[in-house]
Amino acid sequence: MSELTRIVLIGATGLIGRAVMEQAVNRADIHLVAIARREVPLPKGARMEMLLSDTGHWPDAIAAARPDTAVITLGTTIKTVGGDKAAFRAVDHDLVLECAAAAKAAGARQLIVVSSVGAELGSKNFYLSVKGEVEDKLAKLHFDRLDLLRPGLLRGRREGPARPAERIGMIISPLADLLMQGRFRQYRSVKDADLARVILALAGAKQRGHFIHHHDEFRRILGAG
Structure with a gap:
């Protein structure tokens, strides 16, 4: 019987958070606790906990989850x-940093964070520079294991109004992905469900260290070559 892994999910109402909850259904090897500001419908068949509070109390909720x-x-x-x-x-x-620090204080040995392809400390692109800065600071929290996921375009159904650029991107991404070869493969898109499966596959990994995962590593983890 597999060892039970207690997972706290922070960001449960977003595209990937909801996908993680869906992929966790019928997983007897994990105990999932989701933290959110507002209630969201749980996937059919889900056996998990959801803790609701404003972000100011998330550190307390993370501690209560004992991840x-x-x-x-x-x-x-x-x-x-x-x-x-x-x-x-x-x-x-x-x-992100506040929640990561709270998880460390609560005894979590592993941290998995969805970042972005191209994240780089000091990048001229504001979005990517912030992502890079966060990655750098997360490493300094010294978790036993840190997994940073750097996906390209995320494909899936988001809540709220559709973002025109993302909608167009999802339409053309199958063709665009084929054109991305060599070092550009890391920019290929990924389905929300696939990234969620990667997250759950990594959860509980025993090997210590700092790992950065791009598109090809996602495919390897999923056994898709």
């Missing part, structure tokens, strides 16, 4: 926050 593994799928866009860079950093930088 072995923390999964952070938080993220917004510059457009969503009306171009307000401070508002963007408040979520993608401040809240």
